[in-house]
Amino acid sequence: MNNPSTLKAQGSKPRQNREARQQHILDATLRCVRRSGFHGASMSHIAAEAKMSVGVIYRYFANKEAIIEAIVANDLAEMRAKFAEWENLPDDVLLDTLLDTLEMAVEHKYTGDNAALALEVLAEAARNPRVAAIVENADTQERELGRSLCRRLMPAGSEAQMAARGEIIGMIFDGMMIRAISNPAIDRKALLAELRHVMRVLFTMPAGPQD
Amino acid sequence: MNNPSTLKAQGSKPRQNREARQQHILDATLRCVRRSGFHGASMSHIAAEAKMSVGVIYRYFANKEAIIEAIVANDLAEMRAKFAEWENLPDDVLLDTLLDTLEMAVEHKYTGDNAALALEVLAEAARNPRVAAIVENADTQERELGRSLCRRLMPAGSEAQMAARGEIIGMIFDGMMIRAISNPAIDRKALLAELRHVMRVLFTMPAGPQD
Amino acid sequence: MNNPSTLKAQGSKPRQNREARQQHILDATLRCVRRSGFHGASMSHIAAEAKMSVGVIYRYFANKEAIIEAIVANDLAEMRAKFAEWENLPDDVLLDTLLDTLEMAVEHKYTGDNAALALEVLAEAARNPRVAAIVENADTQERELGRSLCRRLMPAGSEAQMAARGEIIGMIFDGMMIRAISNPAIDRKALLAELRHVMRVLFTMPAGPQD
Amino acid sequence: MNNPSTLKAQGSKPRQNREARQQHILDATLRCVRRSGFHGASMSHIAAEAKMSVGVIYRYFANKEAIIEAIVANDLAEMRAKFAEWENLPDDVLLDTLLDTLEMAVEHKYTGDNAALALEVLAEAARNPRVAAIVENADTQERELGRSLCRRLMPAGSEAQMAARGEIIGMIFDGMMIRAISNPAIDRKALLAELRHVMRVLFTMPAGPQD
DNA sequence: AATGAATGAGGTTTCATTCAT
DNA sequence: CATGAATGAAACCTCATTCAT
Numbered sequence: 001m002n003n004p005s006t007l008k009a010q011g012s013k014p015r016q017n018r019e020a021r022q023q024h025i026l027d028a029t030l031r032c033v034r035r036s037g038f039h040g041a042s043m044s045h046i047a048a049e050a051k052m053s054v055g056v057i058y059r060y061f062a063n064k065e066a067i068i069e070a071i072v073a074n075d076l077a078e079m080r081a082k083f084a085e086w087e088n089l090p091d092d093v094l095l096d097t098l099l100d101t102l103e104m105a106v107e108h109k110y111t112g113d114n115a116a117l118a119l120e121v122l123a124e125a126a127r128n129p130r131v132a133a134i135v136e137n138a139d140t141q142e143r144e145l146g147r148s149l150c151r152r153l154m155p156a157g158s159e160a161q162m163a164a165r166g167e168i169i170g171m172i173f174d175g176m177m178i179r180a181i182s183n184p185a186i187d188r189k190a191l192l193a194e195l196r197h198v199m200r201v202l203f204t205m206p207a208g209p210q211d
Numbered sequence: 212m213n214n215p216s217t218l219k220a221q222g223s224k225p226r227q228n229r230e231a232r233q234q235h236i237l238d239a240t241l242r243c244v245r246r247s248g249f250h251g252a253s254m255s256h257i258a259a260e261a262k263m264s265v266g267v268i269y270r271y272f273a274n275k276e277a278i279i280e281a282i283v284a285n286d287l288a289e290m291r292a293k294f295a296e297w298e299n300l301p302d303d304v305l306l307d308t309l310l311d312t313l314e315m316a317v318e319h320k321y322t323g324d325n326a327a328l329a330l331e332v333l334a335e336a337a338r339n340p341r342v343a344a345i346v347e348n349a350d351t352q353e354r355e356l357g358r359s360l361c362r363r364l365m366p367a368g369s370e371a372q373m374a375a376r377g378e379i380i381g382m383i384f385d386g387m388m389i390r391a392i393s394n395p396a397i398d399r400k401a402l403l404a405e406l407r408h409v410m411r412v413l414f415t416m417p418a419g420p421q422d
Numbered sequence: 423m424n425n426p427s428t429l430k431a432q433g434s435k436p437r438q439n440r441e442a443r444q445q446h447i448l449d450a451t452l453r454c455v456r457r458s459g460f461h462g463a464s465m466s467h468i469a470a471e472a473k474m475s476v477g478v479i480y481r482y483f484a485n486k487e488a489i490i491e492a493i494v495a496n497d498l499a500e501m502r503a504k505f506a507e508w509e510n511l512p513d514d515v516l517l518d519t520l521l522d523t524l525e526m527a528v529e530h531k532y533t534g535d536n537a538a539l540a541l542e543v544l545a546e547a548a549r550n551p552r553v554a555a556i557v558e559n560a561d562t563q564e565r566e567l568g569r570s571l572c573r574r575l576m577p578a579g580s581e582a583q584m585a586a587r588g589e590i591i592g593m594i595f596d597g598m599m600i601r602a603i604s605n606p607a608i609d610r611k612a613l614l615a616e617l618r619h620v621m622r623v624l625f626t627m628p629a630g631p632q633d
Numbered sequence: 634m635n636n637p638s639t640l641k642a643q644g645s646k647p648r649q650n651r652e653a654r655q656q657h658i659l660d661a662t663l664r665c666v667r668r669s670g671f672h673g674a675s676m677s678h679i680a681a682e683a684k685m686s687v688g689v690i691y692r693y694f695a696n697k698e699a700i701i702e703a704i705v706a707n708d709l710a711e712m713r714a715k716f717a718e719w720e721n722l723p724d725d726v727l728l729d730t731l732l733d734t735l736e737m738a739v740e741h742k743y744t745g746d747n748a749a750l751a752l753e754v755l756a757e758a759a760r761n762p763r764v765a766a767i768v769e770n771a772d773t774q775e776r777e778l779g780r781s782l783c784r785r786l787m788p789a790g791s792e793a794q795m796a797a798r799g800e801i802i803g804m805i806f807d808g809m810m811i812r813a814i815s816n817p818a819i820d821r822k823a824l825l826a827e828l829r830h831v832m833r834v835l836f837t838m839p840a841g842p843q844d
Numbered sequence: 845a846a847t848g849a850a851t852g853a854g855g856t857t858t859c860a861t862t863c864a865t
Numbered sequence: 866c867a868t869g870a871a872t873g874a875a876a877c878c879t880c881a882t883t884c885a886t
Contacts, residue, residue, distance in 0.1 A: 675875080675876060675877080676876075676877060676878080677875085677876085677877095687877090687878080688878085688879075688880080691877095691878070691879080696877075696878075697876095697877070697878090
């Protein structure tokens with residue numbers, strides 16, 4: 001059998017191997033989930049997709065739920081990474097960068113099954129408390145980040161207003177996901193143009209009065 | 212019990228009973244679905260929740276899918292009913308009515324598990340073609356309605372721009388659902404104020420240039 | 423309980439009604455069985471076909487098995503009635519009558535689902551002891567009849583030879599049923615001609631030696 | 634255990650094992666079917682009889698129907714194999730060989746539950762189109778074989794006459810199956826003697842006139 | 845360590861039978 | 866008496882998980 005043991009690297013390569021294997025499994029699972037949802041992705045499908053035996057998967061993840069949790073965590077981490085880049089941008093390019101991000105967001109959400117996957121994650125969060133915790137945690141971080149961005153762009157305004165405005169921006173991004181599923185055929189170019197327009201207003205208009 | 216029609220309407224009581232039972236089952240299913248998703252809502256759970264035997268459910272619905280479809284249809288019909296009211300409003304009160312609706316929308320989405328259910332519906336639509344058809348159908352109608360509203364409020368603007376603007380409004384509403392799940396603790400009052408502000412802009416600002 | 427009390431006629435009409443209803447149910451069942459076999463004929467199907475409620479059927483038959491048994495008994499009684507007619511025929515027309523019966527037999531077996539029904543009965547007999555008893559009983563009677571016919575036509579021959587010859591004739595009739603299912607498109611005219619030919623030989627050739 | 638091939642034939646043992654298991658399941662199913670028919674042979678009964686869990690059966694057969702089909706195919710293949718041997722016999726021993734086969738046929742049909750199983754197969758064919766196709770296919774081949782045998786033995790005679798004669802021979806064989814169920818106690822020795830006698834006549838008598 | 849065959853609980857659905865109305 | 870809604874056992878099938886090899 002392939003016996004990579006022997007002396008030195010003994011903890012390091014296996015460790016790396018372990019993570020590589022885990023990622024490999026996650027990738028396979030992702031393909032399955034995109035194809036047929038969390039529920040439709042059976043362990044045997046995953047194993048087949050990963051070209052592994054079922055048994056070995058259980059060496060890398062305690063159970064199916066753990067895989068799902070890892071996927072969710074992965075997914076959210078990726079998103080958070082994007083946000084984090086903005087944090088260090090100088091104020092004068094911030095808005096334009098944000099608007100440029102819109103294009104990436106639109107392309108991403110309207111491409112392939114990205115939106116469907118995100119939906120899966122959310123639906124799963126609605127009933128799996130562990131997943132819910134992960135999502136909520138990620139969301140809290142994002143929200144704080146969003147609020148800090150808002151504050152930089154609109155120094156005036158109460159805390160509640162900032163929070164609300166950030167929430168609305170969140171709605172647009174999250175809603176985009178649903179619209180991508182419900183109406184994938186939309187003219188993306190026109191959509192993007194309007195979105196830029198709207199977002200610029202959103203970020204720059206004075207905080208609303210008590211209306 | 213209050214049975215106001217024993218005289219001629221033979222067939223009426225059974226009919227009424229039948230629909231009452233169907234609704235009873237739908238309600239039980241709703242509770243189960245909200246608790247554990249369409250998938251986790253097993254027929255035995257539903258039966259237990261409805262305090263019925265499993266078999267009797269099949270007298271009222273052909274199969275589980277039919278129950279799901281009924282729930283989805285119900286859910287969307289409700290929403291569509293709201294929209295339809297607007298159609299006949301005179302132009303001068305239209306915008307204010309729309310903005311007033313926001314309050315109801317916010318309350319609805321942020322209340323109980325309404326959002327979670329809607330999410331379930333969407334996730335199910337991603338897999339179940341019949342459900343997808345129902346959702347898509349409802350969505351198409353809503354979209355047309357939305358566009359006609361947009362046109363009334365903003366007579367200028369290309370077809371694509373109208374569609375895009377309508378889509379963004381859709382994003383806000385749909386996204387609200389997700390935000391309600393991810394961040395249910397938001398200050399609704401402030402949120403509503405900002406939303407009115409934003410929506411007013413959305414409906415009245417001139418169509419964006421090619422930006 | 424069935425209360426045939428009160429003097430004369432009063433038990434007669436209900437009794438007749440009872441039998442008429444039973445026959446009505448049997449007829450409906452027969453149609454169902456022909457359409458989808460004993461197993462596929464559910465009580466609700468039968469009830470629907472008979473335009474009755476399920477419950478009432480249980481007033482006329484103890485359970486589904488009783489219906490099946492009645493059908494089997496009916497079916498075999500009919501067949502036996504045919505045979506019985508022959509018993510009283512004078513010897514000189516016996517053979518020709520038998521041969522003429524062939525035509526009826528062929529038409530009957532190759533028509534509609536008669537053969538399929540008979541098969542159902544036999545298959546049911548293979549696993550339902552009560553049905554098996556009915557079939558066996560009917561069969562014994564038929565066999566005795568067949569043997570007595572053989573004896574009249576071929577006075578020579580041992581008892582065992584008579585029995586064997588009768589059994590072979592039985593094979594041809596029973597086998598016809600299976601052939602009717604397996605190869606319904608056969609040229610019936612030619613088949614009948616050959617059958618008459620063969621049967622005549624069968625009934626007239628001297629008993630075989632110990633071969 | 635006796636494992637004669639550990640060296641190169643990788644895949645051979647599993648393969649062999651797989652087929653052995655399949656046969657094991659088929660055997661268990663056969664016992665169940667003979668006892669209570671295809672319908673009464675539930676998957677749990679089969680599993681119990683095979684001393685397996687229900688689930689494992691599905692590793693070897695896609696579903697219950699596949700098991701039934703395998704049984705039917707097995708059953709008919711066996712029969713066809715017999716027929717095929719005759720094809721290559723020289724004309725002068727053909728008739729005697731056929732007559733000798735009678736003994737085997739009688740023994741087979743009157744032994745154990747072979748006939749009951751065959752009946753099950755036919756009854757199943759009446760309802761299950763896949764099974765019907767298998768049976769029909771087998772039957773067509775047998776019929777052609779039968780006709781070619783007839784032609785060798787009786788060169789004169791029209792096509793329709795050949796077909797009819799072959800059909801009658803089929804009736805005797807098929808009918809034997811039913812008689813074996815209905816009257817298993819028959820004196821087989823006498824029956825066989827008469828059968829040889831009758832079949833010899835059947836194969837050699839001149840084609841009947843239009844009678 | 846890896847395999848994948850086996851397990852068995854649990855899912856959806858059907859249907860003979862009963863019983864309140 | 867008749868009805869047909871209700872029952873619940875049992876059918877087929879799936880799949881997360883385990884464990885002998």
